[in-house]
Amino acid sequence: MAQKNKHPQLSDGWDLSLWRILAWALGLILLSPVIVLLASLFTPLTPDAAEAWQQLQEYLLEDAIKETLILIIGSCLLAFILGVPAAWFVENFHFPGRRFLSIALVLPLAIPPFIAAYLSTEAREKLIPFLIKVRTEQGIDTYLLWEEGLRYGCLILLFASVLYPYVFLAGRSAFSGSGIILGEAGRMLGHSPWKVFWTVQFPLARPALVAGLFLVAMEVLNDYGAVKHLGFSTLTVTLFSTWFGLDQIETAKRLAGFILVTIFLLVALERWHRGKARLILHQEGRPITPAPRGLFVTICCYLSCLIPISLGLIFPTYSLVHWLLEDATKPSAESWREIFQAARNSLILGLVATVTCLVSALIIMGIVRYSRGKLLRFLSHASTVAGYASPGTVIALGIMGVAVTARDWFPAGTSIGDFLISGGILWLIFAIVARYFSVAAQMVQQGLARQPENFDQASRILGDSPLQSFRKISLPLLTPSLLGGATLVFVDVCKELPLCLLLRPFEFETLSTLIYGKVDQGTIYACAMPSLFLILLSMIGLILVELNGWRKLHRKSDS
Amino acid sequence: MITLANSLTVEKVSLTYPRSQFPSVSEIAFTLAPSQILSIVGKSGSGKSSLLRAISGLERPQEGQITLGETLLSGPGKFIRPDQRKIGLVSQSGDLFPHLTIAQNVTYGLKKWRRSDKKKRCLDLLEAVGLAGLEKRYPHQLSGGEAQRVALIRALAPRPALLLMDEPFSNLDTMLREHLRRITVEVLRKEQTTVLFVTHHPDDALAVGDQVAVMHHAKIIQYASPRTIWENPASAEVAALFGSINEIQNSEGESGPPDWLRSDQITLGSESPECLANGKITAIEFLGSFQQIFVQPDDQSQEIKIKVPANRSFELGERVGVRRTP
Numbered sequence: 054m055a056q057k058n059k060h061p062q063l064s065d066g067w068d069l070s071l072w073r074i075l076a077w078a079l080g081l082i083l084l085s086p087v088i089v090l091l092a093s094l095f096t097p098l099t100p101d102a103a104e105a106w107q108q109l110q111e112y113l114l115e116d117a118i119k120e121t122l123i124l125i126i127g128s129c130l131l132a133f134i135l136g137v138p139a140a141w142f143v144e145n146f147h148f149p150g151r152r153f154l155s156i157a158l159v160l161p162l163a164i165p166p167f168i169a170a171y172l173s174t175e176a177r178e179k180l181i182p183f184l185i186k187v188r189t190e191q192g193i194d195t196y197l198l199w200e201e202g203l204r205y206g207c208l209i210l211l212f213a214s215v216l217y218p219y220v221f222l223a224g225r226s227a228f229s230g231s232g233i234i235l236g237e238a239g240r241m242l243g244h245s246p247w248k249v250f251w252t253v254q255f256p257l258a259r260p261a262l263v264a265g266l267f268l269v270a271m272e273v274l275n276d277y278g279a280v281k282h283l284g285f286s287t288l289t290v291t292l293f294s295t296w297f298g299l300d301q302i303e304t305a306k307r308l309a310g311f312i313l314v315t316i317f318l319l320v321a322l323e324r325w326h327r328g329k330a331r332l333i334l335h336q337e338g339r340p341i342t343p344a345p346r347g348l349f350v351t352i353c354c355y356l357s358c359l360i361p362i363s364l365g366l367i368f369p370t371y372s373l374v375h376w377l378l379e380d381a382t383k384p385s386a387e388s389w390r391e392i393f394q395a396a397r398n399s400l401i402l403g404l405v406a407t408v409t410c411l412v413s414a415l416i417i418m419g420i421v422r423y424s425r426g427k428l429l430r431f432l433s434h435a436s437t438v439a440g441y442a443s444p445g446t447v448i449a450l451g452i453m454g455v456a457v458t459a460r461d462w463f464p465a466g467t468s469i470g471d472f473l474i475s476g477g478i479l480w481l482i483f484a485i486v487a488r489y490f491s492v493a494a495q496m497v498q499q500g501l502a503r504q505p506e507n508f509d510q511a512s513r514i515l516g517d518s519p520l521q522s523f524r525k526i527s528l529p530l531l532t533p534s535l536l537g538g539a540t541l542v543f544v545d546v547c548k549e550l551p552l553c554l555l556l557r558p559f560e561f562e563t564l565s566t567l568i569y570g571k572v573d574q575g576t577i578y579a580c581a582m583p584s585l586f587l588i589l590l591s592m593i594g595l596i597l598v599e600l601n602g603w604r605k606l607h608r609k610s611d612s
Numbered sequence: 613m614i615t616l617a618n619s620l621t622v623e624k625v626s627l628t629y630p631r632s633q634f635p636s637v638s639e640i641a642f643t644l645a646p647s648q649i650l651s652i653v654g655k656s657g658s659g660k661s662s663l664l665r666a667i668s669g670l671e672r673p674q675e676g677q678i679t680l681g682e683t684l685l686s687g688p689g690k691f692i693r694p695d696q697r698k699i700g701l702v703s704q705s706g707d708l709f710p711h712l713t714i715a716q717n718v719t720y721g722l723k724k725w726r727r728s729d730k731k732k733r734c735l736d737l738l739e740a741v742g743l744a745g746l747e748k749r750y751p752h753q754l755s756g757g758e759a760q761r762v763a764l765i766r767a768l769a770p771r772p773a774l775l776l777m778d779e780p781f782s783n784l785d786t787m788l789r790e791h792l793r794r795i796t797v798e799v800l801r802k803e804q805t806t807v808l809f810v811t812h813h814p815d816d817a818l819a820v821g822d823q824v825a826v827m828h829h830a831k832i833i834q835y836a837s838p839r840t841i842w843e844n845p846a847s848a849e850v851a852a853l854f855g856s857i858n859e860i861q862n863s864e865g866e867s868g869p870p871d872w873l874r875s876d877q878i879t880l881g882s883e884s885p886e887c888l889a890n891g892k893i894t895a896i897e898f899l900g901s902f903q904q905i906f907v908q909p910d911d912q913s914q915e916i917k918i919k920v921p922a923n924r925s926f927e928l929g930e931r932v933g934v935r936r937t938p
Binding site for chain 2: 147234235237238239240241242243244245246249252253256257343344
């Protein structure tokens with residue numbers, strides 16, 4: 054077969070330009086909800102909307118901000134306490150069952166906070182006799198204090214129990230490898246393990262831990278089901294009620310815009326804080342992990358793992374199984390039909406969103422790698438941040454804004470206009486992709502960063518165009534990252550509630566909306582079976598990611 | 613606070629890592645006098661770094677005793693933690709703390725020193741290694757050689773009773789390695805530290821150590837002065853470490869053991885029955901100050917490598933005789 058001897062061109066050629074345009078278009082589309090919301094901050098409100106905004110500011114906003122802040126700070130603190138010691142002991146010591154516990158420590162991510170809240174109902178009801186006692190013996194003021202404290206405490210404990218894995222995962226990668234090597238260097242300079250942890254290992258781990266805590270904070274901000282179930286009015290609940298309760302979408306958009314600006318400022322702060330520390334962490338030459346010395350350290354190893362697992366995995370699973378054994382939760386034939394339909398919808402939504410996210414991520418990140426354009430790099434960065442930093446409710450409002458603008462540009466009667474009106478599910482998919490694109494993008498970006506540019510250069514010198522090089526070299530090497538990204542997006546989409554509630558077409562139920570609906574209707578036990586489906590689906594995905602090491606950047610740790 | 617350099621006694625120390633079949637260190641025993649430098653050389657995997665980890669306390673040996681001066685560091689029923697042993701360690705990668713300045717790195721081990729004393733010690737040491745003025749920089753702003761020098765003085769700052777150096781120059785190119793080797797030996801002599809210097813570079817081992825220990829498969833196979841190791845290697849393994857080695861069948865009796873001769877211990881001349889071997893030149897490599905000639909002996913044994921001065925000329929295919937250098 055004749056060899057095609059192509060001389061490598063310095064200019065990239067026609068096909069790359071097309072891809073570049075596509076990458077730009079995708080990036081802008083993904084950013085459009087955020088752009089629309091930020092633009093709405095500058096458009097004047099209608100008189101009705103202005104009045105609603107006034108009322109919001111006077112009566113609702115302060116409490117909403119206060120509740121949101123307390124919940125975020127409390128959950129972050131407790132997630133830190135649960136996640137960091139576990140990560141440290143798992144990375145620094147080798148003890149029997151470590152690998153199994155390491156995987157189990159991640160699994161609470163399979164349980165969405167709203168399901169954890171529902172499953173904790175019976176446990177919380179056990180507090181009622183205590184509260185009654187306080188009320189009768191110490192009066193109503195003390196009772197109110199206790200009631201509020203316990204309400205906050207329960208929700209913070211719930212959030213921390215199922216969200217600490219973000220901190221655990223961040224800590225696990227931060228404490229491994231060079232953290233251990235530098236720890237030994239510190240020990241040889243005469244400092245105790247405790248002192249070395251605080252002066253060397255913890256400062257170096259801080260940026261990663263802050264990133265993990267940021268994810269916890271975003272999840273708490275994004276939550277709707279759990280906070281509503283426990284009677285809170287956070288910013289997300291206020292957004293919901295402004296939109297549906299007051300029917301003031303413009304006011305809701307303005308509030309969403311302000312929330313976005315605040316989050317972006319926090320993201321900028323976090324990036325700035327991370328950028329300040331020039332932490333070149335090398336991973337080579339990691340010593341063999343020792344067994345824990347002494348009974349005390351061994352006990353600490355196990356306790357640090359078992360406490361979070363008990364709170365975040367064993368307790369909710371036990372409640373779920375307990376409920377499933379009750380007759381009240383046995384679904385009727387009609388209910389089974391509902392559940393299977395919802396599961397099917399979740400699967401289809403998950404698959405479509407996953408494929409779209411991955412393809413978009415490949416195109417955008419791939420082009421960024423080959424192109425020298427700073428603007429495109431910034432755009433890809435912005436669309437990544439905008440997604441994960443925006444709560445689902447905010448994205449939904451942004452999508453509605455885009456939909457309204459699109460209908461203005463393409464009115465009913467035109468072919469595009471009709472398509473836009475009828476394509477209800479498409480807006481939901483659009484919103485989900487906008488929100489979870491960042492998960493796929495980060496996995497692809499990390500996967501590409503691991504491939505040295507020498508590979509591309511070698512294949513280009515052998516005659517491949519950039520596209521061929523990407524297809525034949527980069528793409529196969531990206532397989533673990535793609536599989537990891539696909540699984541994580543799929544799990545996140547299955548768990549998503551606010552977006553599905555807000556943007557789903559009529560009579561389109563996913564597992565999460567079905568569960569929410571059952572509880573909303575007062576039939577809380579009926580949520581047990583669909584919850585089992587949802588949690589099992591998510592757990593399988595998470596176990597696959599952990600077992601195959603798709604999340605890790607370096608080789609799998611020794612078992 | 614001054615800690616005087618101490619003697620080091622290692623008695624029959626053995627170490628096997630968990631989940632490993634074979635020992636990494638097997639019944640190692642030696643004594644190092646105060647202020648002496650011992651070079652430990654061996655191939656990768658011979659157990660050198662494991663021995664250092666056992667002496668430093670980062671690993672606990674299953675057998676044997678380690679004594680530093682009068683203090684038993686590790687033995688049956690006794691184990692002193694690494695941070696309490698007053699032993700310094702310089703590793704291959706330096707391991708400078710990236711979030712601390714150079715000054716903070718260097719003074720990290722100076723616990724309970726007065727601030728003025730810390731500052732003086734830091735500045736003195738920086739000057740001794742030619743890095744005066746760099747106190748406020750961060751590790752990522754230094755070159756490889758500079759970072760390695762900082763790692764050295766960080767370990768020396770607390771005046772440890774013993775300094776362990778684990779392949780400290782391996783990440784550096786040849787010229788830089790030689791330069792750093794000189795600076796290191798100067799500083800070590802000045803500080804009068806007792807030093808265990810591990811390397812897989814034979815010239816580093818010979819240049820730095822007062823004594824040299826050769827490790828092979830977890831054991832010490834020769835412990836002698838650098839000159840003795842060079843001139844009288846105890847075995848083929850020792851000889852092979854310090855230069856390429858030729859196995860030349862003793863022509864007087866084929867049943868006798870072969871001679872193991874380095875390429876600088878033999879030379880070329882015209883063929884003759886008295887030569888160690890006769891054969892044909894198969895390759896000539898010009899290496900600047902000398903040439904490497906490869907000869908295929910007539911008896912079809914292994915190819916012989918000989919070092920000859922650059923000014924002698926040979927041709928490919930020429931027939932020559934191999935004899936010992938006078």
